[in-house]
Amino acid sequence: MSAQAPDPFGGAPERLATTAPPVPDAVQPLVQVRDLVKHFPITRGIIFQRKIGAVRAVDGVSFDVRRGETLGIVGETGCGKSTTAKLIMRLQKPTSGQVRFEGQDITDLRGADMKAIRREMQMIFQDPYSSLNPRKTVGSIIGEPYAIHGLKREKGERKRAVQELMETVGLNPEHYNRYPHEFSGGQRQRIGVARALALRPKLLIADEPVSALDVSIQAQVLNLLRDMQRRFGLTLIFIAHDLSVVRHMCDRVAVMYLGKIVETGSGDDLYAFPRHPYTGALLSAVPVADPSHHGSERRLLSGDVPSPANPPKACRFHTRCPKAQELCSRQQPQLEDKGSGTLTACHFPLSREEVAAIGVRSAG
Numbered sequence: 001m002s003a004q005a006p007d008p009f010g011g012a013p014e015r016l017a018t019t020a021p022p023v024p025d026a027v028q029p030l031v032q033v034r035d036l037v038k039h040f041p042i043t044r045g046i047i048f049q050r051k052i053g054a055v056r057a058v059d060g061v062s063f064d065v066r067r068g069e070t071l072g073i074v075g076e077t078g079c080g081k082s083t084t085a086k087l088i089m090r091l092q093k094p095t096s097g098q099v100r101f102e103g104q105d106i107t108d109l110r111g112a113d114m115k116a117i118r119r120e121m122q123m124i125f126q127d128p129y130s131s132l133n134p135r136k137t138v139g140s141i142i143g144e145p146y147a148i149h150g151l152k153r154e155k156g157e158r159k160r161a162v163q164e165l166m167e168t169v170g171l172n173p174e175h176y177n178r179y180p181h182e183f184s185g186g187q188r189q190r191i192g193v194a195r196a197l198a199l200r201p202k203l204l205i206a207d208e209p210v211s212a213l214d215v216s217i218q219a220q221v222l223n224l225l226r227d228m229q230r231r232f233g234l235t236l237i238f239i240a241h242d243l244s245v246v247r248h249m250c251d252r253v254a255v256m257y258l259g260k261i262v263e264t265g266s267g268d269d270l271y272a273f274p275r276h277p278y279t280g281a282l283l284s285a286v287p288v289a290d291p292s293h294h295g296s297e298r299r300l301l302s303g304d305v306p307s308p309a310n311p312p313k314a315c316r317f318h319t320r321c322p323k324a325q326e327l328c329s330r331q332q333p334q335l336e337d338k339g340s341g342t343l344t345a346c347h348f349p350l351s352r353e354e355v356a357a358i359g360v361r362s363a364g
């Protein structure tokens with residue numbers, strides 16, 4: 001976003017300038033992401049590596065996360081959800097763009113300054129099997145953040161804090177000395193949540209926290225996250241493949257396609273009247289004829305997601321979009337208010353009649 005461009009996410013662009021006057025906590029979003037880009041170079045050659053292209057994992061993403069809200073980031077595999085999360089957490093460095101946390105630009109922070117910010121943001125991962133060290137006891141896994149940050153150094157104090165956390169997330173504190181393999185998938189994800197909460201972060205990013213779990217367990221983990229959010233006043237970014245998973249979790253939703261946000265808005269607006277054909281397809285209740293799509297993958301979408309190393313020009317969805325016209329492959333649509341609450345990047349957004357025709361799944 002250029003310095004002069006209107007900023008649909010947070011008012012005037014000047015708010016992001018370093019010289020701007022301080023904004024009160026209550027109105028300042030916890031996280032501000034502006035024009036975030038992450039390109040992974042594709043190289044060839046053994047001794048002299050030449051760059052022959054780039055995977056455009058995240059390609060110009062902007063959004064705000066307000067204090068205390070849950071923002072859902074949704075899209076098909078490879079669209080850049082995890083990379084966006086890692087850029088916010090500064091587990092990866094962006095190619096360009098900016099991440100602000102509590103108004104502070106953290107894009108280039110290092111050393112002690114970055115370590116201090118890391119205490120405020122934590123992440124839980126998709127796979128509760130590989131994200132926990134099998135050789136460590138649950139007690140030391142949950143207490144790890146204390147060790148890293150030199151907190152609760154006294155052994156008894158640390159144990160008490162960890163056992164309290166175990167109780168908070170519904171684990172038996174007497175299992176402090178057990179190993180991850182002695183726990184079920186749902187319990188392991190509770191261990192991950194306890195570890196993430198140890199430092200009382202302000203921001204929690206949950207990257208597909210239930211997709212590796214049995215359906216019967218998923219609701220329990222989602223309820224736990226919701227409880228924790230209320231109890232600790234957390235701000236939550238919740239990443240999922242499927243809009244139905246985030247429906248009851250999220251205040252606002254951002255739909256990503258091939259490294260870009262194609263639609264964003266409040267859950268109420270987005271589910272009631274999706275304007276982007278991709279959002280419509282994700283929400284469609286119409287079963288698709290293709291037998292390779294099954295279960296919850298009820299999609300109007302045909303064809304595979306194009307490679308992010310060579311994304312389609314202009315509107316990246318035009319190769320799969322039932323509404324595509326010549327303009328769509330020539331001019332990139334901008335995220336704009338189309339008069340129904342959401343911001344949508346589409347030249348020919350869905351009408352109410354079209355939404356009714358594709359049978360958007362009702363809430364419930």
Ligand SMILES: Nc1ncnc2c1ncn2[C@@H]1O[C@H](COP(=O)(O)OP(=O)(O)OP(=O)(O)O)[C@@H](O)[C@H]1O
Pocket residue numbers: 040055056057075076077078079080081082083084241308
């Ligand atoms: N370290 C890396 N090096 C090269 N390419 C990468 C790297 N990390 C991610 N990518 C590529 O960037 C794109 C986006 O990946 P990302 O993991 O962010 O997607 P995702 O939306 O989280 O997908 P999923 O739903 O499968 O988790 C993919 O094409 C992926 O292969």
Ligand code: SF4
Pocket residue numbers: 276277278315316317318319321322323324325328333345346347348349
């Ligand atoms: S801009 Fe065109 S191709 Fe892209 S989503 Fe809209 S109608 Fe479809």
Ligand SMILES: [Mg+2]
Pocket residue numbers: 081082083207
């Ligand atoms: Mg991912």
